[in-house]
Amino acid sequence: MNQHSILVVDDELLIRDLLYDFFTDQGWDISIAESGEKALEILRSKKIDLVLTDLKMPNMDGLMLTSEVRESYPDIPVVIMTGYPSVDSAVSALRQKVSDYIIKPFNINELYKVVEEKIKETQG
Amino acid sequence: MAREKPVRIIIAEPDPSIADTLKEFLEHIGYEAITVDRRDDIVRVTVEQKCGVVIVDHLLNSAKATEILDELLAVDSTICVIILISCPLVEYVVGAFRKGAFDVVIKPVDLFELDEIVHRAFEQHETNKVRQFVTANLEDFRELMDRRTKGLDAHGNLVGSNSDK
Numbered sequence: 001m002n003q004h005s006i007l008v009v010d011d012e013l014l015i016r017d018l019l020y021d022f023f024t025d026q027g028w029d030i031s032i033a034e035s036g037e038k039a040l041e042i043l044r045s046k047k048i049d050l051v052l053t054d055l056k057m058p059n060m061d062g063l064m065l066t067s068e069v070r071e072s073y074p075d076i077p078v079v080i081m082t083g084y085p086s087v088d089s090a091v092s093a094l095r096q097k098v099s100d101y102i103i104k105p106f107n108i109n110e111l112y113k114v115v116e117e118k119i120k121e122t123q124g
Numbered sequence: 125m126a127r128e129k130p131v132r133i134i135i136a137e138p139d140p141s142i143a144d145t146l147k148e149f150l151e152h153i154g155y156e157a158i159t160v161d162r163r164d165d166i167v168r169v170t171v172e173q174k175c176g177v178v179i180v181d182h183l184l185n186s187a188k189a190t191e192i193l194d195e196l197l198a199v200d201s202t203i204c205v206i207i208l209i210s211c212p213l214v215e216y217v218v219g220a221f222r223k224g225a226f227d228v229v230i231k232p233v234d235l236f237e238l239d240e241i242v243h244r245a246f247e248q249h250e251t252n253k254v255r256q257f258v259t260a261n262l263e264d265f266r267e268l269m270d271r272r273t274k275g276l277d278a279h280g281n282l283v284g285s286n287s288d289k
Contacts, residue, residue, distance in 0.1 A: 087212040091228055094221040101218045 004119050005029040005046070009039040009053035009065060010081070015104075019052070022108055036060025040068055048076055049119045050099075052111075055082035055089060063089070066096050077118045081106065131246055132156045132173050136166050136180040136192070137208065142231075146179065149235050150242065163187040167195050170203065176249035177226075177242060182209045182216070190223050197224050202252035204245035208233065 006028060008019045016032045023030045031046065033039035037060055039051065051069055055062035066078045080093045083104035090101050099118040102111060133155045137143040143159045150157040160169050163185040170178055178196060182189045189207045196203050204226035209216060217228050226248060227241050258265070 085214040087214055087217055087230065090214050090217045090221075091230075094217070095227065100222070101214075103214065103218075 003027055003029055004049045004116070005031070006050045006052055006115065006119075007031045007033060007039055007042055007048045009033045009036060009051065009057070009062070011035065011054060011057045015054065015081075018108070022112070026112065036062070036065035036068070039065055043069070043073060043076075048073075049122070050115055051076055051078045052115060053078060053080060055080050055093070056084050063092055063096065066093065066098055070096060075122065077122050079115060079118060081111075131177075132158060132175040133242065134158050134160055134166065134170050134173070134175045134178040134180075136160045136163075136178065136184055138181055138184050142233075146233070146238075149238070153239055155242065161185075163192065166192055167199055170196060171199055176202065176253075177204045177206065177245040179206045179208060179229075179242075182207055190220055190225075193220070193223055193225055202249055202256055204249045204252070206241060206245060 006023060008016060008023075008030060009032075010016050010019070011034055013034075016034065020030050020032055031042050031048065033042055036053070036057060039053065042048070043051075051065070053062045053065055057065075060068075062080050062082070066080065069076055069078050077099040078096075079100045079102060080098050081102045081104055082089065085101075085103045093101050099121075100114050102114065133150055135143050135146050135150070135157055137146065137159070138161060140161070143161065147157040147159050158169060158173055158175065160166050161184075166178070166180065166184075169175070180189045180192050184192065189205075193205045193207070196205055205224070206227045206229060207220050207225050208229050208231055210231040212230050220228050226245050229238060229241060
């Protein structure tokens with residue numbers, strides 16, 4: 001089993017716990033952050049294959065985090081999750097070349113497929 | 125600023141007044157714009173006219189823009205397709221990007237935004253062409269590099285050449 005390393009960023013504890021438990025069960029290496037700022041700290045300290053981030057967060061939102069990741073780690077794919085989807089945020093996110101825009105509530109198995117596929121695409 | 129050589133762009137828009145406005149604007153900023161109002165002509169005209177960027181309405185003669193997008197990318201994956209939508213739905217926007225649309229623009233079109241998007245689309249098209257060329261010729265490049273490298277001595281000079289001057 002490939003041990004992919006992903007960073008989950010969400011200000012909601014419930015979502016962080018859910019994703020941590022699910023991906024850990026798949027044998028993946030999961031890092032979690034409750035904010036964009038914390039996520040950037042983690043990115044500076046360890047190798048991450050993909051960032052899975054919530055869109056709406058206080059201070060640094062998912063789009064701002066995506067912009068920082070694109071700037072400093074252009075090869076790391078970013079997948080946005082949101083419970084507040086809008087055309088404007090979808091267009092903004094996809095223009096920033098996020099790998100996907102997932103609407104909450106999501107089917108976790110479908111999310112898993114998306115995340116795995118994006119990592120494989122990046123790693124060739 | 126005038127471009128050295130006009131680059132061609134297709135406008136596939138069923139409403140003649142919108143098509144004409146877009147054509148006039150794009151030509152004003154230096155592109156050569158070709159309008160197409162028949163769904164069956166889009167791929168043919170794009171290929172014949174060597175257009176790198178296509179602007180297509182989300183619904184043209186009852187054909188979905190995403191179907192046209194599939195056809196265009198199947199014949200030339202370097203083409204950048206910009207889809208115009210009038211009834212913005214998140215699912216549609218996300219679906220269009222997932223299928224490979226370069227961008228989605230909401231009507232009424234903001235011409236300043238369109239200028240910036242078309243500019244980026246042509247840059248991306250050029251990048252796509254280079255990437256496609258390199259990928260297609262990767263084996264040839266590797267072979268050439270191997271041959272050249274084998275022909276060098278320990279000092280980096282071509283074996284048999286008189287490089288000590």
